[in-house]
Amino acid sequence: xxxxxxxxxxxxxxxxxxxxxxxxxxxxxxxxxxxxxxxxxxxxxxxxxxxxxxxxxxxxxxxxxxxxxxxxxxxxxxxxxxxxxxxxxxxxxxxxxxxxxxxxxxxxxxxxxxxxxxxxxxxxxxxxxxxxxxxxxxxxxxxxxxxxxxxxxxxxxxxxxxxxxxxxxxxxxxxxxxxxxxxxxxxxxxxxxxxxxxxxxxxxxxxxxxxxxxxxxxxxxxxxxxxxxxxxxxxxxxxxxxxxxxxxxxxxxxxxxxxxxxxxxxxxxxxxxxxxxxxxxxxxxxxxxxxxxxxxxxxxxxxxxxxxxxxxxxxxxxxxxxxxxxxxxxxxxxxxxxxxxxxxxxxxxxxxxxxxxxxxxxxxxxxxxxxxxxxxxxxxxxxxxxxxxxxxxxxxxxxxxxxxxxxxxxxxxxxxxxxxxxxxxxxxxxxxxxxxxxxxxxxxxxxxxxxxxxxxxxxxxxxxxxxxxxxxxxxxxxxxxxxxxxxxxxxxxx
Ligand code: BES
Ligand code: MN
Ligand code: ZN
Numbered sequence: 174x175x176x177x178x179x180x181x182x183x184x185x186x187x188x189x190x191x192x193x194x195x196x197x198x199x200x201x202x203x204x205x206x207x208x209x210x211x212x213x214x215x216x217x218x219x220x221x222x223x224x225x226x227x228x229x230x231x232x233x234x235x236x237x238x239x240x241x242x243x244x245x246x247x248x249x250x251x252x253x254x255x256x257x258x259x260x261x262x263x264x265x266x267x268x269x270x271x272x273x274x275x276x277x278x279x280x281x282x283x284x285x286x287x288x289x290x291x292x293x294x295x296x297x298x299x300x301x302x303x304x305x306x307x308x309x310x311x312x313x314x315x316x317x318x319x320x321x322x323x324x325x326x327x328x329x330x331x332x333x334x335x336x337x338x339x340x341x342x343x344x345x346x347x348x349x350x351x352x353x354x355x356x357x358x359x360x361x362x363x364x365x366x367x368x369x370x371x372x373x374x375x376x377x378x379x380x381x382x383x384x385x386x387x388x389x390x391x392x393x394x395x396x397x398x399x400x401x402x403x404x405x406x407x408x409x410x411x412x413x414x415x416x417x418x419x420x421x422x423x424x425x426x427x428x429x430x431x432x433x434x435x436x437x438x439x440x441x442x443x444x445x446x447x448x449x450x451x452x453x454x455x456x457x458x459x460x461x462x463x464x465x466x467x468x469x470x471x472x473x474x475x476x477x478x479x480x481x482x483x484x485x486x487x488x489x490x491x492x493x494x495x496x497x498x499x500x501x502x503x504x505x506x507x508x509x510x511x512x513x514x515x516x517x518x519x520x521x522x523x524x525x526x527x528x529x530x531x532x533x534x535x536x537x538x539x540x541x542x543x544x545x546x547x548x549x550x551x552x553x554x555x556x557x558x559x560x561x562x563x564x565x566x567x568x569x570x571x572x573x574x575x576x577x578x579x580x581x582x583x584x585x586x587x588x589x590x591x592x593x594x595x596x597x598x599x600x601x602x603x604x605x606x607x608x609x610x611x612x613x614x615x616x617x618x619x620x621x622x623x624x625x626x627x628x629x630x631x632x633x634x635x636x637x638x639x640x641x642x643x644x645x646x647x648x649x650x651x652x653x654x655x656x657x658x659x660x661x662x663x664x665x666x667x
Contacts, residue, residue: 174309174327176302176343178294179283180334184208184242188330189279191244192270194263194287197228198255205288206249213241221249229253231265231644235273244283248273258290261580263300265645268308272643275309275323282326286333294337295345300580301331302346303353303657307646310354312361345476349660352472353653359464360639360651364440364457369415369488372437372463376417376486379471384423390416398531401505402512402523403487409444409497410490416531417463417486419470425479428667432537433470433659434528436521436544437463437488444517445493445500452548458651459521461638462543463488469659476660479667483535487524491517503601506530508623513601521546522619523605529623539568540629541662542620543655549612550633553586557637559654560586562617563630572630575662581654583632586613593618 179186183193183205193205200206200221210217217236220226226234230253238247250269252262267284274282284301309325316322333339359367359375373389380387395404395416407414417437438459442448448456463486470484498504502514504523507530512523521544532540550560561583563569569585576583592614595607603622607615617631637654640647 174306174325174329176329176331176347178298178339178343179330179332181332183285183332184212186283186330186332187243188245188283189281190246190248190270190274190277191242191283191285192248192250192273193285194252194266195228195249196252196255196258196287196289198289200226200228209242209247213238217247227251231269233269233273235277246277246279252287255289258287260292260296260300261578262290263297264304264307264580267301267304268646271305271308271325274326278324280327282328283330283332291335294333294335294339295342296337297333298331298339298342299346299349302343303350304646305329306347306350307353310357310648312358312650348472348475349657352468352660353656355471356461356464356468356653356656357651359468360458360461364490367457367460368412368439369437369490370413372439372460372467372486372488373415373417376419376467379419379467382474384421384477385470385474386420386422388418399505399507400487400527401507403489403527405498405502405504406491406520406523407489409494410492412439412490414487414489417467417488419467419484421470421474421482423477423479423481427481428479429538430481430535431539431541431663431666432483432485432532432535433466434525434532434540434542435462435464435466435484435486436460436525436546437486438491438521438524439488441491441518441520442493444491444520445497446516446518447493448518455639458639459545460488461545461634461651461654464651465543465653465655465659468653469656472656472660473663478663480663482663483532483537485528485532487528489524491520506623510603510622511601513598513604515604516606519606519616522616525620526623529620533625533627537627540624540627541632541659543632543634545635545638546633547613547616547635551636553613554584554636556640558582558584559637560584560613560633561630562586562588562614562633564588564621564624564626565628565630568628568630571665572662575665576658579657579661581658582637583658586617588614588617588621
């Protein structure tokens, strides 16, 4: 897709579809709407009134300009409250515009941000680029008739004139969108394709670029390192487990060493604690955390950020079989702690615990883990918001600021010590599940036992990692959630 900057105003802009962002701060008083309406001989105002267009987020009004404007079609797209405008507002706007363009077969798209949104052109261009590319994302490999999803626009003009480096913004938006799309692809592939072995191959593609190192451990090497929890989950499957370790080491003196850890369960049947059909339907997405950290590391290396970043993923299926780990088993973790298994469907925390111990060997300044860990987190926060648990309040503040800038919703949840009593076992150092209430938090408390006091945050993205509703730049299927926040966080560190 060809993306360019243009200083022209919407009334002069030539395109198949001109998309204009309107906040809800008085569509009627907007000078931009007035200028367009004048060129359209009053038909825009009439359409706004008749269709009750108010600039509500996502509200869309498309009209044909009948050659009264250089643009063939005009779309007004609502972006919500004026007071809440910021660059991230442009993500859903541009994504929606790209989808409307696909729907009407527009090949040249132009995007006009709301005049009330001031800001650095680099940030605005990055958000418009990222949003449009993500809105144009398709996962159509398995469709015989790919045209069914509509064709994305071939060119996009960003109507931006302010100060700042717009070209650098376009490049950044492209890099982030490519990483998010790569994560979406990994999540959208069926589990039969996106196996632990295939994930390691994707990591190898990432490692083909300069400055990135890759280590992949097979089952025997994990055994040598004592990863008894990870291997127990893996032993029920005929698919070989893979422990993936990607590292980006910048030439420049590093600011910090950050280790990212992603849950990489490529299919979660629940194991012997088998899930019912409906709960298993989406469980190819249980590697969304691994996809996020692998894709984010790719972007960080492309941007050559001066931060040392490691991405770890303990990848396996969780399957029932004659060799599967059992309820009542007592396992020894890499850290030495023993764990009694009370539910084989609480497998994610087991794989993550050994990965956290591996991470500690790298002597990190910060550890961040990303996991589709609990249905309880979805019950608590709904399907769009991720839960963040941590042992370090300053880290949470920094992390949530990055999430806000990246336009991803996350919420701080507590790790109450008292709840940790639920993980006490009679015969081992701990159990792998607690009681029903507060399930997201007991999972977090389990992980906390393995971080040895290093600043750490756990992001439970069971809700937002995939969706069955289209909105803005987010399409059905894997969302690539957390990739852009990781990149934003690492950018602010450097
Ligand atoms: N992968 C699931 C969590 C999940 C649920 C992700 C729904 C996405 C959507 C995880 O491995 C799991 O099964 N968790 C159990 C934990 C329980 C056994 C303590 C759960 O949430 O029910
Ligand atoms: Mn499970
Ligand atoms: Zn799982």
